[in-house]
Amino acid sequence: MFRASWATVAAFLSLALTCLFVFRVVPVAIAVVGSFYGESLTGEPVFKGLGNFLDLFADQEFRDGVVRTLVFNILVNPIQIGIAFFLAILVLNPTKAAKFFRVALFLPMCISLALASVLWSILLDPSLGLVNGLLSALGADRQLFFRSEGQALWSLILLATWKSVGYWMIFLLAGLVAIPSDIYEAASLDGATGWRAFTKITLPLMKRPLLFVLVADTTANFLFFAPVYLITGGGPNNSTNFLMFQAYRSSFVLVDHGRSLAISTIILLMIGAVAALEFRLFRADPKQG
Amino acid sequence: MHSTRRTFLKTGLAMAAAPLAFRQPAMASSPLQAAWVGWGDAQVLPVVDTAKAMAAGVDVALETIPVSQYFQSLEVRLAPRSGTPDFFLVDGPLTASYAARGHLLDLTSVIDQSRFAKPAVDQATYHGKLYTAPFGTSSQLLYYNRDLLERSGIEVPSADVEKRWTWEALVEAARKVNDPSKGVWGFSFEQADRPYQLFPLMQSLGAKTVSTDGLQVSGYIDCPESIEAYTFYQRLFQDWKISPAGLYDGPLVQELFGSGNLGFMVGGTYIMDSLTKRYPGVTWGVAPHPYFAGGNPVTPTGSWHIGLNARSNNIDAAQTLLAAVLSEKVMDVWFRVRPNPPVLNRLWDTTKAPFTSEGWKIIRYELDHTAMVRPATPGYAEYEDIFKLALRDIQGGSPVPDVLASAAKKIDAAIAKYRI
Amino acid sequence: MHHKAVEKGREALRYLLLTVIALALLAPLLWMAMTSLRPQEEIFRFATTLSVQSFIPTRLTFSNYAKLLSGDFPRAIANSIFVTASTVTLGVIINALAGFAFAVFRFRGSNLLFGAVVASFMMPFEAIILPLYILARWLNWTNTYQALILPDVANGFVIFLFRQCFLGMPRELFEAARVDGAGWLCIFFRIAMPLSGPTIAAASLLIFVHQWDSFFWPLVVAGTSEYMVIPVAIGRFFSMEGNDWGAIFSAGTVATLIAAVPFLYLQKFYVQTMMSSAIK
Numbered sequence: 001m002f003r004a005s006w007a008t009v010a011a012f013l014s015l016a017l018t019c020l021f022v023f024r025v026v027p028v029a030i031a032v033v034g035s036f037y038g039e040s041l042t043g044e045p046v047f048k049g050l051g052n053f054l055d056l057f058a059d060q061e062f063r064d065g066v067v068r069t070l071v072f073n074i075l076v077n078p079i080q081i082g083i084a085f086f087l088a089i090l091v092l093n094p095t096k097a098a099k100f101f102r103v104a105l106f107l108p109m110c111i112s113l114a115l116a117s118v119l120w121s122i123l124l125d126p127s128l129g130l131v132n133g134l135l136s137a138l139g140a141d142r143q144l145f146f147r148s149e150g151q152a153l154w155s156l157i158l159l160a161t162w163k164s165v166g167y168w169m170i171f172l173l174a175g176l177v178a179i180p181s182d183i184y185e186a187a188s189l190d191g192a193t194g195w196r197a198f199t200k201i202t203l204p205l206m207k208r209p210l211l212f213v214l215v216a217d218t219t220a221n222f223l224f225f226a227p228v229y230l231i232t233g234g235g236p237n238n239s240t241n242f243l244m245f246q247a248y249r250s251s252f253v254l255v256d257h258g259r260s261l262a263i264s265t266i267i268l269l270m271i272g273a274v275a276a277l278e279f280r281l282f283r284a285d286p287k288q289g
Numbered sequence: 290m291h292s293t294r295r296t297f298l299k300t301g302l303a304m305a306a307a308p309l310a311f312r313q314p315a316m317a318s319s320p321l322q323a324a325w326v327g328w329g330d331a332q333v334l335p336v337v338d339t340a341k342a343m344a345a346g347v348d349v350a351l352e353t354i355p356v357s358q359y360f361q362s363l364e365v366r367l368a369p370r371s372g373t374p375d376f377f378l379v380d381g382p383l384t385a386s387y388a389a390r391g392h393l394l395d396l397t398s399v400i401d402q403s404r405f406a407k408p409a410v411d412q413a414t415y416h417g418k419l420y421t422a423p424f425g426t427s428s429q430l431l432y433y434n435r436d437l438l439e440r441s442g443i444e445v446p447s448a449d450v451e452k453r454w455t456w457e458a459l460v461e462a463a464r465k466v467n468d469p470s471k472g473v474w475g476f477s478f479e480q481a482d483r484p485y486q487l488f489p490l491m492q493s494l495g496a497k498t499v500s501t502d503g504l505q506v507s508g509y510i511d512c513p514e515s516i517e518a519y520t521f522y523q524r525l526f527q528d529w530k531i532s533p534a535g536l537y538d539g540p541l542v543q544e545l546f547g548s549g550n551l552g553f554m555v556g557g558t559y560i561m562d563s564l565t566k567r568y569p570g571v572t573w574g575v576a577p578h579p580y581f582a583g584g585n586p587v588t589p590t591g592s593w594h595i596g597l598n599a600r601s602n603n604i605d606a607a608q609t610l611l612a613a614v615l616s617e618k619v620m621d622v623w624f625r626v627r628p629n630p631p632v633l634n635r636l637w638d639t640t641k642a643p644f645t646s647e648g649w650k651i652i653r654y655e656l657d658h659t660a661m662v663r664p665a666t667p668g669y670a671e672y673e674d675i676f677k678l679a680l681r682d683i684q685g686g687s688p689v690p691d692v693l694a695s696a697a698k699k700i701d702a703a704i705a706k707y708r709i
Numbered sequence: 710m711h712h713k714a715v716e717k718g719r720e721a722l723r724y725l726l727l728t729v730i731a732l733a734l735l736a737p738l739l740w741m742a743m744t745s746l747r748p749q750e751e752i753f754r755f756a757t758t759l760s761v762q763s764f765i766p767t768r769l770t771f772s773n774y775a776k777l778l779s780g781d782f783p784r785a786i787a788n789s790i791f792v793t794a795s796t797v798t799l800g801v802i803i804n805a806l807a808g809f810a811f812a813v814f815r816f817r818g819s820n821l822l823f824g825a826v827v828a829s830f831m832m833p834f835e836a837i838i839l840p841l842y843i844l845a846r847w848l849n850w851t852n853t854y855q856a857l858i859l860p861d862v863a864n865g866f867v868i869f870l871f872r873q874c875f876l877g878m879p880r881e882l883f884e885a886a887r888v889d890g891a892g893w894l895c896i897f898f899r900i901a902m903p904l905s906g907p908t909i910a911a912a913s914l915l916i917f918v919h920q921w922d923s924f925f926w927p928l929v930v931a932g933t934s935e936y937m938v939i940p941v942a943i944g945r946f947f948s949m950e951g952n953d954w955g956a957i958f959s960a961g962t963v964a965t966l967i968a969a970v971p972f973l974y975l976q977k978f979y980v981q982t983m984m985s986s987a988i989k
Contacts, residue, residue, distance in 0.1 A: 001813065001814065001815035002813055002814055002815065002883065002887070003814070003815055003816075004814045004816070004893060006816075008814070008893050009810055009814050009816050011806075011894070012806045012807060012809055012810035012814070012893070012897075013806070013807050013810050013822075015803045015806065015807075015863075016803045016804055016806065016807035016826075016863045016868060017807065017822075017826075017863075018863075019803070019859065019860075019862050019863035020826060020829060020863040020865065022844075023841065023844075023859065023860040023863070024829040024830065024832075024837070024860075024863070024865070025825060025829045026840070027837035027840040027841050027844075028828075028829050028832045028836075028837055030837070030840045031832060031836040031837050031840065087727075087730065090723055090726060090727050091727070097724065099976055101727045101731055102976065103969065103972065103973060103976070104731040104734065104735055105727075105730070105731060105734055106969075106972055107734065107735060107738060107965065107969060108734050108735075108737075108738065109918060109968075110964075110965045110966075110968035110969045110972070111738065111741075111961060111964070111965045111968075112921070112922040112924070112939075112940055112943075112961075112964070113922060114922075114924060114940065114943075115943065115957075115961045115964075116737075118957070119737055119740075119741055119961070120737065123737055123740070128753055130740065162733075162734060162737070165734075166734065167914070167918070170910075170911055170914060171870075171911050173907070174874075174907035174908055174910070174911045177907050178877065178907065208873040208874075208876060208877055209873065211873065212866075212869060212870055212873050215827070215866075215869070216866050216869075219830065219831050219866070222831075223831075223833055223834075225833075244833055247833055247835060247836065248833075248835050251835055251836075252835075257839075260835070260836065261836055264832060264833045264835070264836035265836075267831075267832075267833055268828065268831050268832045268833075271831040272828055272831060275827070275828075275831070
């Protein structure tokens with residue numbers, strides 16, 4: 001770390017910080033403050049202190065939502081990142097074929113999540129869907145997917161994973177590419193190859209990109225919204241009623257802005273807590289500078 | 290250290306003040322902000338342009354918002370309570386909700402109520418005052434696939450309202466057509482999870498959808514008649530299996546019918562148009578909406594209204610535009626581009642075809658005799674959303690009395706805030 | 710010899726796996742593209758029961774595309790490209806500068822500030838859309854390009870990404886330059902950035918994807934035909950009475966293909982670094 005004059009630090013930070021301050025930090029602060037208020041019918045703010053939060057914790061739907069959101073995240077993050085890492089290793093080649101695959105794997109990211117949701121809701125439709133057509137052609141039973149209480153969550157995980165493994169693969173690829181190959185050569189001379197090389201060399205050197213991917217993916221998955229809104233509506237039977245969707249419903253359907261902001265604040269705190277944990281776990285070795 | 294704190298403070302203030310430097314000058318005279326539903330230019334521009342021509346002198350800035358995002362966008366625009374949009378479309382049953390929150394201008398003395406269909410005027414009224422102007426209405430028909438019925442040896446339902454089929458008769462016929470192994474279904478509602486479509490089931494058995502003051506649902510939505518009605522609904526999917534479970538997308542149900550894979554469908558009047566234009570391969574017919582034997586025929590109704598912003602700075606201009614839009618000429622153009630039943634009474638008499646067709650005769654009858662508006666409550670948005678999720682659960686097989694009781698509790702909790 | 714055979718075997722396995730996975734990932738997109746070439750009436754006809762026709766249209770038609778391109782959609786494409794390209798260009802520079810500062814300089818409050826920067830992006834967007842909208846109206850920025858671009862230029866996660874990248878650079882490089890009397894901005898542009906190829910590519914992608922898919926904010930702040938972006942335009946094809954599937958799928962195919970182009974271009978950052986690392 002270097003010391004630099006205030007002028008220098010300001011020169012580097014000011015543009016980004018001004019934009020962030022005006023368009024993000026201040027609105028987020030307003031939202032958090034707003035979570036301590038309610039609104040009268042005619043729009044006047046009514047101070048409620050911790051009222052919104054206490055109401056939430058007393059609400060079964062909210063408590064179930066917390067559990068379901070956590071379950072979704074505990075499942076989807078390792079799956080996505082694990083597959084993305086695996087894919088990054090597979091395409092780590094300067095060959096033309098690898099380039100083709102990099103593009104092919106990334107393509108699902110080029111379609112918007114909303115459109116992907118519409119597409120998958122059709123493909124997995126119990127009656128009109130192609131996947132069920134395939135299943136019945138193979139002699140298997142037609143499945144309900146998004147319309148089944150037991151399968152809806154997994155269908156969402158499928159959709160989320162399909163969409164973004166190519167995306168996270170790119171970030172991990174950037175990290176893998178930065179590892180000089182002579183490290184591996186030196187290690188193989190010492191007899192460390194294959195799995196040992198992976199755990200002793202690759203993983204430690206990938207700590208920084210992995211931390212980024214982990215925090216970014218965690219955030220994205222806690223804020224996972226479009227497919228729930230467009231396909232499942234929180235169901236069937238609340239099986240996909242994540243907190244993000246509840247925040248949206250509270251604001252735009254139940255017209256309870258205070259409650260919505262309270263849920264959003266809780267989401268923010270949850271992501272922050274998980275991210276802080278992830279930062280701890282992946283603290284890079286100071287010796288590596 | 291002292292100087293760094295000062296620099297920090299100075300930088301902070303500079304950042305906070307930065308937006309001032311980028312503020313654009315406001316326009317000198319502001320045009321009327323009108324928010325419209327984005328049905329596609331062909332269905333919006335002719336209406337708006339004709340109205341603008343009639344309301345000469347009114348400068349209109351039109352914004353069209355896709356229907357799937359209309360409500361959310363409108364909420365964001367109205368929340369700052371700044372008076373814009375000045376002129377906007379309102380989903381009929383949400384009149385009470387916007388009025389209760391002070392967004393709508395009282396139109397009682399501005400509009401001649403007798404020009405419009407009574408159910409629509411009722412829907413536009415809150416606490417005795419008219420808050421929106423009826424702009425459209427709707428009705429529903431029973432569509433059937435002639436070929437499928439003939440092949441199954443079923444007599445087609447009559448288009449005569451005196452010979453209306455019961456739900457029981459419909460189920461019997463649909464079961465004969467039903468053949469899921471070939472991808473053919475017996476029956477489906479067009480909007481299989483929407484309260485708009487499904488209130489008539491309970492209403493047909495005599496249940497009311499909400500208390501008279503519009504603030505209580507317990508005891509109404511979970512009454513025995515309602516339980517009976519929605520148990521029938523559940524059996525369509527779970528017992529008889531004549532309806533495809535989980536198909537909540539109206540357009541997809543139309544596809545199912547249009548591709549010849551659905552025997553019967555209860556759906557909107559616009560489907561007559563869709564079928565003619567997009568699915569020429571299907572031979573179809575129409576009949577009146579079914580009812581429960583021992584009950585009364587009830588059909589869904591209601592559509593878009595127009596509201597003026599109570600805090601608008603352009604009230605005169607808005608009222609001029611409103612008068613133009615509600616004129617017979619513009620309402621006729623509106624009907625031509627989007628053939629939903631006219632809500633303006635005179636239009637039924639002046640516009641000749643297609644009101645002579647079987648379908649339209651049924652529609653006229655339903656609007657005059659069997660149409661029941663959606664529950665009049667300021668908490669309609671909450672009611673509709675919670676009930677929709679309950680209907681989905683019922684469709685999926687959850688026990689009907691429990692689901693309805695639980696929904697009633699949730700709805701009551703959500704609409705309690707409108708109790709003044 | 711054995712070594713070579715194992716190598717070849719490994720390569721074959723690698724490409725086999727990749728092919729299977731790539732097919733699984735591409736199949737839905739291929740279906741969408743094929744379906745967009747069907748006439749409107751046939752779009753769902755072959756969906757229920759699987760057959761060759763489910764994938765390959767019996768009648769190929771470009772009518773959906775013709776209709777799409779004759780309407781407002783080309784305008785939306787132009788808007789999306791302009792807005793996204795601007796956001797990416799501005800965003801990469803601004804966020805890289807900030808990421809550099811957090812990674813390289815030691816100053817008071819640096820960790821707290823960084824935490825706030827990243828945390829501000831952990832808030833659901835619906836919670837802040839109202840304050841943002843009120844701000845945009847106060848600035849008279851509704852229906853302008855700046856409203857679409859500026860709020861998305863600074864991105865806490867992109868700053869995070871660049872910080873990680875610059876943390877990984879050997880300090881000796883900077884020390885040597887400082888000893889030579891170079892200013893920090895010079896070091897940033899001449900030394901740090903050129904070494905960050907893959908990260909710049911990844912950051913561009915992050916900003917690109919975030920802006921290209923952005924729907925709710927553009928809808929609320931710049932939803933008119935003149936300023937609408939692609940997701941807003943596609944939203945117009947949905948209606949309760951009948952979606953324009955032909956338009957939806959063809960627009961989706963077009964949008965996906967356009968989005969793939971920058972990525973194709975950014976590939977070379979990876980290849981260059983990979984080649985140079987291999988040569989070493």
